Every structure is written in structure tokens, then in C-alpha cells.
Amino acid sequence: MVSKPDRVVLIGVAGDSGCGKSTFLRRITDIFGEDFVTVICLDDYHSLDRKQRKETGITALDPRANNFDLMAEQIKALKNGQSIMKPIYNHETGLIDPPERIDPNHIIVIEGLHPLYDERVRELLDFSVYLDISDEVKIAWKIQRDMTERGHRYEDVLASINARRPDFEAYIDTQKQYANVVIQILPTQLIPDDKERKVLRIRLVQREGIEGFEPAYLFDEGSTIYWTPCGRKLTCSYPGIKMYYGPDASYGNEVSILEVDGKFDNLDEMIYVEGHLSNISTKYYGELTHMMREHQDYPGSNDGSGLFQVLVGLKMRATYERLVGSGEKVAAAV
Numbered sequence: 001m002v003s004k005p006d007r008v009v010l011i012g013v014a015g016d017s018g019c020g021k022s023t024f025l026r027r028i029t030d031i032f033g034e035d036f037v038t039v040i041c042l043d044d045y046h047s048l049d050r051k052q053r054k055e056t057g058i059t060a061l062d063p064r065a066n067n068f069d070l071m072a073e074q075i076k077a078l079k080n081g082q083s084i085m086k087p088i089y090n091h092e093t094g095l096i097d098p099p100e101r102i103d104p105n106h107i108i109v110i111e112g113l114h115p116l117y118d119e120r121v122r123e124l125l126d127f128s129v130y131l132d133i134s135d136e137v138k139i140a141w142k143i144q145r146d147m148t149e150r151g152h153r154y155e156d157v158l159a160s161i162n163a164r165r166p167d168f169e170a171y172i173d174t175q176k177q178y179a180n181v182v183i184q185i186l187p188t189q190l191i192p193d194d195k196e197r198k199v200l201r202i203r204l205v206q207r208e209g210i211e212g213f214e215p216a217y218l219f220d221e222g223s224t225i226y227w228t229p230c231g232r233k234l235t236c237s238y239p240g241i242k243m244y245y246g247p248d249a250s251y252g253n254e255v256s257i258l259e260v261d262g263k264f265d266n267l268d269e270m271i272y273v274e275g276h277l278s279n280i281s282t283k284y285y286g287e288l289t290h291m292m293r294e295h296q297d298y299p300g301s302n303d304g305s306g307l308f309q310v311l312v313g314l315k316m317r318a319t320y321e322r323l324v325g326s327g328e329k330v331a332a333a334v
């Protein structure tokens, strides 16, 4: 840890397994610096180990397999500047290991299946994100990762997604109603009946009316905009790029949507898109483009997922600086 924090800022990143949380977390630590951020994976609060879950038929997504009392107590303690002894769930053995000491830090990120599920934990959060990946894309990514990197069979990957679905819908998906922002990852609409899932449509759903959070917009705040940026200033190969901005409603809340369908060919040209976005919480013109170009190797860096992950990271930085006051600025990316 760099220095003892005067105030702990708590961020929640929710989503199912395999929805891109690790990539998003790397972007957050890139913005704040590794020492400034402590990431807690909420799998560590599983109260049933793998064998017990198998015997009882209760999945890890089910609240009964998780110790929310301990989670709420320990996250509250960290926010109050106290150290905790956090349990550890060991994914290799499927067992619960002896606890480890976690000290408060400037930013604490709680990530996993349930950061927004329990009201006591939810109320402690200063900023929250839900990564919402459509079934079609989830299957494509899981198959790519679990078959090529983990040696699983196609039928097993599909069966595990199907087996999780009822509990996913009951306990995980419902959390998106509480998030400040939702990043939705959907199949493209630019290629009819696309099965490859190489081109994606990404939507950033931003809650309106949250104190201190100003949604980003395209061209003109509150309008509805359809924009095809391809042409002289943005190179686009097939199937091109379409962007959208407009108002909507979600779970009875007013939201505004920013959307990108398609892939950016050349991230140097992102400055053209950045120049037409407002309220993006950058510290200088071109900072968002700079951040996207820095990590072209991250998955999704050349589509809306990279763009919106960076944008949400900038919103987190703005939240941090607003909460801690002007004395504690995070360095700009230069």
C-alpha cells in the first residue's frame, strides 16, 4: 500500500464467471496504480465448499452458499479503516483455506457474483458496475477459454452454462438494477445472423440522477443520436461502425445509453471519436485515446468494450477524487 488512506473508496464489479471481470480489473489498476487498489474476490465468502455444494445441490450462485453476514461485517470494517482477516476460497482444491489479513487501501474493489446482492454491502458502495454479457457471447468466450486454455469439452462447457442459468437469473442478473453503470455485451447487428462473435455491439447503460455521477454523452446531452463515424477521419473495414446515444428506462430508472457496434481498425484515430464525446472525465484532450492505445493487447481493446471499460474507469477516478477532496488527485495517464 502506498500510504494510509484517510478515506476508503469502495467499488463493486459484478458479473458472472467468464464475463471479462479480470480484464476490466486490469484497466482499473492501470488507472489508479497497483499499490493504490486492493481487489477482493467475493468467491472468498463461499460458506459451502465444492464438496458440500455437490452434496446439497446448491450452486455457488445461490445466496445459501455464501456468508453475507461476514461479508457485510468485513467490508464495513475495511471502509471504516480497519484491517480484517478475510477467508480464502481455493479454486484449485475447492476448499476453504485459512484466512489472510487485508488492510484498508485507497480503493477497495469487491468483485464477483454478488457485490450488489446484499443491501448492507450495497449501501457501502461508492460506485458500482455490472458486466452484462449476453448468452450468445458468453458461450463463445467460455468455449474459447475453457476449451483452448483449460482442455474442457464443448458439451461440458455448454452444460455448465445451462446448469447455472436458473440461479444466474434468480440471484446474479437481478443485481444490474442497482448498478451505476451496466456494460452490456451483445451480438453485432451489422452482420446478419453472425455466428462468429468476433464483432460485438456494446452498450453502456448509465443511471441518471446519481449524485456526483455525470453520464457521458455523444454530441448533445439528452438528444437521440445515430452516428456512423466511418469516413475520412475514422478508418473502418467491413462491417463498419455504428454509434448511438439516447435516453431510455431500466428497472423504472431513467438511464442514458451509449452504444458502439463494430470494431475500430486503428486506435490512433480514436481521438476523432473521443472529440465527439462529452462528460468523459478526462484530465486532458486525448487521455481516453491514450489509455486505449496503451493496452491494445487486452481483449476487446478495439471495440466498445475497451472504450467503455476505460470510460467507466475514468468515472471511477472522478468519483474517487470527488470523495477524497482536491488534495488527493490520481495522476493523469501521459
Ligand SMILES: Nc1ncnc2c1ncn2[C@@H]1O[C@H](COP(=O)(O)OP(=O)(O)OP(=O)(O)O)[C@@H](O)[C@H]1O
Residues within 6 Å of the ligand: 015, 016, 017, 018, 019, 020, 021, 022, 023, 024, 141, 142, 144, 145, 299, 300, 301, 305, 306
Ligand atoms: N472484451 C472482450 N472481448 C473479447 N474477449 C474477451 C473480452 N473480455 C474478456 N474476453 C475473453 O473472455 C474470457 C473470460 O474473460 P475473463 O477471464 O476476464 O473473465 P472473468 O469474469 O474474470 O472470469 P472468471 O471469473 O471465470 O475468472 C477470456 O478468455 C477473455 O480473453
Ligand SMILES: O=C(CO)[C@H](O)[C@H](O)COP(=O)(O)O
Residues within 6 Å of the ligand: 016, 017, 043, 050, 060, 090, 091, 092, 094, 113
Ligand atoms: O462462479 C464462480 C465464481 O468465479 C465459481 O463457479 C464459484 O466460485 C465456484 O468455484 P469452483 O467451481 O472453483 O468451485
